[in-house]
Amino acid sequence: xxxxxxxxxxxxxxxxxxxxxxDGAAADMSALALELGLISMAAEDxxxxxxxxxxxxxxxxxxxxxxxxxxxxxPPVLVSAGLEPALRSVAERRxxxxxxxxxxxxxxxxxxxxxxxxxxxxxxxxxxxxxxxIRVRGRRFVRVHITxxxxxxxxxxxxxxxxxxx
Amino acid sequence: xxxxxxxxxxxFREGLVLLLEAAGHEVVGCVADGDALLKIVVTEPVDVAIxxxxxxxxxxxxxxxxxxxxxxxxxxxxxxxxxYAETHYLMRVLEIxxxxxxxxxxxxxxxxxxxxxxxxxxxxxxxxIEPALAKRLVQAPADSPLATLSERExxxxxxxxxxRTNNAIAKELYVSPKAVEKHSAAIFAKLALPGDQTVHHRRxxxxxxxxxxxxxxx
Numbered sequence: 001x002x003x004x005x006x007x008x009x010x011x012x013x014x015x016x017x018x019x020x021x022x023d024g025a026a027a028d029m030s031a032l033a034l035e036l037g038l039i040s041m042a043a044e045d046x047x048x049x050x051x052x053x054x055x056x057x058x059x060x061x062x063x064x065x066x067x068x069x070x071x072x073x074x075p076p077v078l079v080s081a082g083l084e085p086a087l088r089s090v091a092e093r094r095x096x097x098x099x100x101x102x103x104x105x106x107x108x109x110x111x112x113x114x115x116x117x118x119x120x121x122x123x124x125x126x127x128x129x130x131x132x133x134i135r136v137r138g139r140r141f142v143r144v145h146i147t148x149x150x151x152x153x154x155x156x157x158x159x160x161x162x163x164x165x166x
Numbered sequence: 167x168x169x170x171x172x173x174x175x176x177x178f179r180e181g182l183v184l185l186l187e188a189a190g191h192e193v194v195g196c197v198a199d200g201d202a203l204l205k206i207v208v209t210e211p212v213d214v215a216i217x218x219x220x221x222x223x224x225x226x227x228x229x230x231x232x233x234x235x236x237x238x239x240x241x242x243x244x245x246x247x248x249x250y251a252e253t254h255y256l257m258r259v260l261e262i263x264x265x266x267x268x269x270x271x272x273x274x275x276x277x278x279x280x281x282x283x284x285x286x287x288x289x290x291x292x293x294x295i296e297p298a299l300a301k302r303l304v305q306a307p308a309d310s311p312l313a314t315l316s317e318r319e320x321x322x323x324x325x326x327x328x329x330r331t332n333n334a335i336a337k338e339l340y341v342s343p344k345a346v347e348k349h350s351a352a353i354f355a356k357l358a359l360p361g362d363q364t365v366h367h368r369r370x371x372x373x374x375x376x377x378x379x380x381x382x383x384x
Binding site: 030031033034035041070071089093095097 | 175177178180181182184185188220225226249250251252253254255272273274276277278281302305307381
């Protein structure tokens with residue numbers, strides 16, 4: 001089965017959206033959490049304190065949700081650390097068993113971003129406990145081969161993609 | 167305690183100053199990037215430097231600045247903050263140092279007690295790891311060697327991965343430090359963990375390296 005990689009514009013848009021989320025809503029909510037912590041400290045009756053703590057708990061859960069959306073839009077370590085840490089991070093969160101066979105030299109920024117998003121999007125479709133093998137080769141023409149085995153499925157599935165990168 | 171902060175989000179930075187001051191700490195510097203923080207740390211005595219991981223110099227200025235501070239001022243404690251709990255960041259933090267260092271989620275330190283506990287542990291020489299990350303690392307599939315641990319041993323392992331000492335684990339689980347020692351010995355034996363479990367930071371490193379390897383090899 002052939003997979004389609006996100007093009008340059010979509011990749012840039014996803015990266016920008018993650019950054020907007022990180023620097024905007026997530027940053028403001030973390031600041032709000034600090035503010036609630038301060039108000040809780042000044043609260044004089046246990047009832048008010050308990051209500052503030054409950055609000056803080058709700059805020060933390062919302063920030064957790066935002067974190068999940070941000071990671072799915074664009075894994076935060078993809079540009080700064082590379083393909084391997086980004087894929088391992090997603091596999092760890094989704095409880096996937098990952099085998100990676102990646103080029104020894106890190107791909108260029110565009111190839112890394114588009115390849116990373118292609119694979120990450122596929123990882124997000126798999127059930128927890130799935131075994132996944134990912135092979136990446138090439139630089140200008142990046143060839144991706146993903147083999148996944150999901151629990152309860154009859155056998156492995158193979159997915160391929162070729163990306164032309166600048 | 168004398169604290170310096172580098173954080174590029176103005177609202178969070180100002181909130182952190184207020185929280186630190188409310189907790190009785192002295193904020194000796196409050197800046198928006200790593201280079202400015204470094205200037206403060208080399209000229210002023212600072213007990214703990216608090217750094218946002220994702221700030222200038224881009225992309226992860228908090229990590230590069232923490233490395234430089236550790237090289238220039240090894241006695242200064244370091245608390246790295248992030249919006250994300252990433253194993254990659256954890257490994258980078260541990261490369262910078264295994265003592266007087268911490269890595270926490272920003273919104274999880276939003277309380278005077280939690281913040282004070284985190285800073286006290288760092289100045290006492292401990293490693294402080296974000297509990298949400300330690301919990302995720304301890305979760306493992308049924309065929310993992312971790313599945314051979316009892317529920318109580320998994321609790322102890324999770325708290326060890328947070329960088330907690332035996333006394334702190336005992337307090338958290340309402341058991342005696344002796345009981346924690348027994349659980350710790352059983353965990354090290356069952357998982358065949360290397361290293362001296364009585365030396366605190368080596369124990370934390372051994373546990374984290376093992377948990378990380380389980381996730382990679384899984």
